[in-house]
Amino acid sequence: MSDEKEAAPVKKKGGAKKWILIGTGLIVLVGGGVGGGLYASNAGLFGGAKAEGEAESGKPRLVPKDEEVRAKAEGKEGEGGESKGMKPPAGEGGDKYASTYYQLEKEFTSNLRESVHFVQVGIAISTPYDNTVIEGLKTHEMAVRSAILLALGETSEEEVFTAEGKKKLQKRLADAINAVLKEKEGFGGVGNVYFTNFIVQ
Numbered sequence: 400m401s402d403e404k405e406a407a408p409v410k411k412k413g414g415a416k417k418w419i420l421i422g423t424g425l426i427v428l429v430g431g432g433v434g435g436g437l438y439a440s441n442a443g444l445f446g447g448a449k450a451e452g453e454a455e456s457g458k459p460r461l462v463p464k465d466e467e468v469r470a471k472a473e474g475k476e477g478e479g480g481e482s483k484g485m486k487p488p489a490g491e492g493g494d495k496y497a498s499t500y501y502q503l504e505k506e507f508t509s510n511l512r513e514s515v516h517f518v519q520v521g522i523a524i525s526t527p528y529d530n531t532v533i534e535g536l537k538t539h540e541m542a543v544r545s546a547i548l549l550a551l552g553e554t555s556e557e558e559v560f561t562a563e564g565k566k567k568l569q570k571r572l573a574d575a576i577n578a579v580l581k582e583k584e585g586f587g588g589v590g591n592v593y594f595t596n597f598i599v600q
Contacts (some may be wrong), residue, residue, distance in 0.1 A: 464495065507547055516599055
């Protein structure tokens, strides 16, 4: 009888604890790997490209038409103003992105190149991007004003008396403003320049 007790295999205790510890360790490792992968992806450390249309931090974002700030029709006194996201008018064509406008407060006065005449213009700009471009323009207004005055000073008398010449001047002014913004902010974004006032004397 004593031989039978010795021949029976001895059962080890603590096997369940071992499997619980292994399972818990695997869960912690997998969870840590998933969490680390998500963090690295969102931080842009690898392959975590942002969704299309989502702007990088500090970079201007194109504004879709349905997010355009539109002016309301004037109603009773005290009403009217702006409303974000009003439905754009129906119809074909038009720009894909909303335009944001900004008028420079002071007018510009400059002599024309090789002429006794001078030009005085009021200028507004438009951008298809969000207010980041406008804020950059406001921040660097002195540099922008200087670039505009330099471009106006290079304008000939013939250019200011024709519609085609004025359109070329608008393009040169937009390029001058964008050059300043690219130098100072790393991004231009001005789409068009508009004349709100144009006097030649």
